[in-house]
Each structure stands twice: as structure tokens, then as C-alpha cells.
Amino acid sequence: MVRSNRKNPNRIRRSKEDIVVDTFCVVFITLLSLCCLYPMLHVLFASISDPVKVLFHSGPMLWPEGFSLAGYKATLARRDIWLGYANTIFYVTVGTGLNMVMTVIGAYALSRRDFMLKRALSLFIVFSMYFTASIIPNYLLMKGLHLLNTRWVLILPGAIGTHNLLVMRTALSRVPRELEEAAILDGASDMQILFHILIPLTKATMAVILLFYAVGHWNAWFNAMAFLPLAKDLYPLQLVLRQIVITNSQDQSTGDVADFLGESVKYAAIIVSTLPILCIYPFLQKYFVKGVMLGSVKG
Amino acid sequence: MHRDFDSLNKRKDLERENRPFGGKRGTNVTTAEGRAPGGAGGRRDPPKKGGYFYRLGLNIKKYTLVYLLMLVIVAYYVLFHYVPLLGNIIAFKDFKPALGIADSEWVRLQNFRDFFKSPFAWRVIRNTLKISGLQMLIGFPAPIILALMFNEVRGKYFKKITQTISYLPHFISLVVVCGILIDFTSSDGVITKLLTLFGVDSQNLLTNPKYYVWIFVLSGVWQNIGWGSIIYIATLSGVDQALYEAASIDGAGRLQKIIHVSLPALTPMIAIQLIMRVGNLMSLGAEKTILLYGPSVYETADTISSYVYRMGLQQRNYSFAAAVGMFNSVINFLLVVFANWFSRKCVEESLW
Incomplete structure (x- = not known):
């Protein structure tokens, strides 16, 4: 606080309410961003994990478990x-x-x-x-x-x-x-x-x-x-x-031999099909935002 | 340049040709034509002389290209929007594909009667209203609250990055979103495992009618909260900063400023958006339902549009499904008209 005051002497000292509001907003927005990002990360991690480990995995995945591109190979085949x-x-x-x-x-x-x-x-x-x-x-x-x-x-x-x-x-x-x-x-x-x-x-x-x-x-x-x-x-x-x-x-009834790859193929297929959108999205995002505003203007 | 002069000359010829049509106000017409052959300028109105069709004839002559282009657009709308509306006629018939629409037997309102007598009528209407209503109740205020929060955050890069991330789910296809949902809510999925911490049994949540509706609604909120907040953030960024300063001088705290400055600035936008939402209350699409539901949750999951899809395209009960679909479109239309009327009266804004 002191340091920021020195940098900007005009700045008014934050009250207790300010600190509560700021903290709450930052925490909430950070959590929301994690919620928006996590599903894709989970899919990404699962897609490059070891297929057998993926099959028996349960709950959140915070890092790839093992490493294997078998899912991608099977998907692209x-x-x-x-x-x-x-x-x-x-x-x-x-x-x-x-x-x-x-x-x-x-x-x-x-x-x-x-x-x-x-x-x-x-x-x-x-x-x-x-x-x-x-x-x-x-x-x-x-x-x-x-x-x-x-x-x-x-x-x-x-x-x-x-x-x-x-x-x-x-x-x-x-x-x-x-x-x-x-x-x-x-x-x-x-x-x-x-x-x-x-x-x-x-x-x-x-x-x-x-x-x-x-x-x-x-x-x-x-x-x-x-x-x-x-x-x-x-x-x-x-x-x-x-x-x-x-x-x-x-309907998980197919008893194929290669079925243990099924889960990995699922994740790899999601990544393969969403990749183009994910790649262009950060660059084009501002145009989409502009689009919302255009739509709200009545003709 | 050479070509430009050429076309200019041609235009003069045209003017000369057109002059007789202008009647006594010939000079006026010429100037209007000289200015506006492309329909561009033309400060003066076309001559008010002559009947409607006479003026229309002149207008067509003047803007032949525009009328030709419009013909293409009208043809498209007639073929792909108005012909299907006429096709709703099978709702009043006992349509048999072998006979064709014209030769199928008339049954008047029999299909509608069948629908309203069946136990499914109440079920699908109730579910549609319930899911739509919940979506509105939670999904409508959520972007507003998020926008108010974004407005309070000062870090420029933090704001930019989190905003970009929050729009992302909107662009992920529904198939992927539902695929991930099914995975996360399976008996050993992420969401199920988190819920077991709160005492929920480990199970496939989507096959439990109790949880299905909440998963459906909350995932919709998740997908659209960031995207929906854009319009409110933009409105807030246009608020005069002097208002906030004045409020501070009057001794308002942060929360008071949010309630007494930010929120009133959003009110017109909120009113418009809310009215539009009401207009869409019964028009819940079938896509997401079809991706997520299964026979075990039909009791709470089946909506009008998914019922129409199942009856019509899966069980080939065309006339019956068309009747249900038509009932839904009429309700949707009435709701939109009502919402628009209300909006025009109360916030002086309308869709058309």
C-alpha cells in the first residue's frame, strides 16, 4: 500500500470495504476463469495420458498421467x-x-x-x-x-x-x-x-x-x-x-479388443476437432466481441 | 478514367430517356435521377404523382438491379421459410408419405386433440417451462453480476485475460460441451467425485432425473455467462466517471456506488434483455436435450422440441409431430409479440 501511494500520491487510501470488494471480485473471477478453462485442460491431459491409466482414472486430473499418444494415433487412423x-x-x-x-x-x-x-x-x-x-x-x-x-x-x-x-x-x-x-x-x-x-x-x-x-x-x-x-x-x-x-x-457394450483405447480416443477426438477453434480464438476474440455490440444496435 | 466517362455519358442518355415519365415535374425527376441511379442519394422523394403502381413502376425502372437482387432474397425466404410454414398444413391431415400432402385425408384438429389428451402434453410443456424458467432465473442475472464485478476490477491484464477465458466456452461446440458433461458426470467423473464430498452417492448423474435438470441449466449458465456479460460491460464502460467521483464525494462506499451508479446505468439494457428472454421462454431448442437425455430421465428431461423430433423423425409420426411443433411455434410467436408490445410500452424499445 505504502509503495503504491508513493508511486501515485493522488491515490486515495483503500478503505476496508474497498479491500473486501476487490478481493471478492478477483477471487470470484479467478475461480470462474478456472471453471471455464479446466474442462478443456482435463480433456487435453487425458488425451495425452496413458490409455490404461485413463480408463481407471476417476475424479479431477491436474496433470497427464503417464504419457502416450496412442489415443491420437487411433483417432487419426x-x-x-x-x-x-x-x-x-x-x-x-x-x-x-x-x-x-x-x-x-x-x-x-x-x-x-x-x-x-x-x-x-x-x-x-x-x-x-x-x-x-x-x-x-x-x-x-x-x-x-x-x-x-x-x-x-x-x-x-x-x-x-x-x-x-x-x-x-x-x-x-x-x-x-x-x-x-x-x-x-x-x-x-x-x-x-x-x-x-x-x-x-x-x-x-x-x-x-x-x-x-x-x-x-x-x-x-x-x-x-x-x-x-x-x-x-x-x-x-x-x-x-x-x-x-x-x-x-x-451404450458401453461393445467388447472390442482395442476397447481400452476408447476413452483416450474420445479425448483425442475432442482435441482434434476443437483445435482449430482454440487456435484462432485468442486472435479473433475481439472481433466476436465487436459482433455482440453490432447485434445490439437496432437497424 | 476512359470507362468512367463512358458510363457517365450513358447515364445522361438514360436521364434523357426517363424524362417523359417524370411528367410535369420533369426537371425535379432528372436531378433526382442524376443523383441517385444506384439508389444512393436522391434527397428529393420520388414524384408523388400517379397511383401506387405507377410509382412502383417508376421505382422498379429506376432500381432495376435492386429489385432483381431482392427477387433472389425473396425466393430464398419463400422457399425455405414460408413453404415450411405452409407445410404445417399436415398438422390438420393424416399425412401418409405414399399419398403425398395433397391427397392425405383431412382430420381437422384430431392431432391437436390427441396431443392434449396424452399424458405427454403436460409433461413436455411442464419440462420446457421448468428448464427455460430456471435458465432465466439463474442465467439471466449471472452475466449482469459478472459484468458488475469486471467493472470493479482494476488490473488491466488480469481483466483482459479473464474476460477472454470467460468467453471461450461459448465457442466450444455443443457436442464437445455435452461430451465433456457426460464424462464429468459419469459415476467416476470430476463433478460426481466433487459432489461425493458433499454426501451425494457416486452414480451417473445424468441418468438421475433429480440432477439432470440442474446439470442442463448450470452448464448453460457456464457456457454463456462470459459471453452474455459483454453487452453489460460495454454499457458500463460508457458510464461517465464523474458520476462515480460525485458519489465518492457524497460519501458513497464501493457497494453503494455499485447499487446507485452502476446498476441504474444498466437498467435500460437489463429491461430490454429481460423482455427478449421472456419472448423466448417456450422456444427451447432440441439440440442439447437430444445430446444429454436418455429414456431414464424422459420424465423431467423431455421438452416440446425434443418430443417433436422423436415423434416426427424417429417414429415417423409426421402429422402428430407437426401439430405439436405448430402449437409450439404459435405460442413462441405470441410470446414474442407480447414481449415486444410490452417493451414498446414500457421501455420504448422494440424489436421491429
């Missing part, structure tokens, strides 16, 4: 993991690409100031966000369109996220109109205005939306389960992971 990875990469790239094109198109149209049907169409779109059909009519529609058990069933129906569309519309309509007027005087066409003025000026918003779409595709599994009942080869990584991590642990 599975065909379905690689196939799932390839499929997910396809869904993420093609899906996000389509998402961005459609979202920019829709937002561009809805942000034009003199476009007469703007209000009617906004209502038409927002209504669909709050009155949704259950999965049954959706399933029958996919069946009717012959999209069931094809890749496109995971890409086309979700081509636009309405919330992202509205965020993008707000961003585009905030571009100062003087810029567009100047461009028109210079003889720019609509497309030139879109590509040389609107898109560069809303790059930050677009990056955020792109990230949300991409993470959404990466983590998606439910539609794949519902709409790809007969196409195991098209399963995204998360659905493969579900089979390894959840379905298997619910």
Missing part, C-alpha cells in the same frame, strides 16, 4: 474423422461463401434509401425470424426438393442468417451518402459503388459476420443428423464426434 474433417471444411467454406454473397445482396437491397418495397420486405423477412416452422415441415420440404442425403441440405436452407442480414443492412445504410454521390459523379455504376465503396467501408462488419457464419458451420450437427439419415459419408465432423464421444459412452 479412423477414416470417419478424416472424412468428417473434409466434409466440415467443405461446409464451412462453401456454406460461408454462399452466406456472405446472399447476406450482402439482401443487405444491399434493403439499405437502398429510395427502394419502395423496403419496409414491406423488411417485415416479410423479420416475420420469418419470429414465426418459424418446426423440423417436420422442413424435413418434408427437403425430401420434396430431393435435398435429403445430399451436401446441399446443409448449405442451402441456411443461406441467410436473418440476424446477420439485419446487422449488415444497418452497417450499409450508415455509409455516408455523400461518398456514393461523389462516386456517381465520377461515373461509377451500381456494382462499382458496391464493390469499391460499400464493401470496403463495411469490411469490419463483414469480417465479424463471416466469423459468426464460419463458427456456426463448424459447430453445426443437428441438421446433419436430421437431414442426412442415410449418408454417413457426408457427416460433418461434429456428428462423427457425437458418435465417438456421446453415442458410444451411452
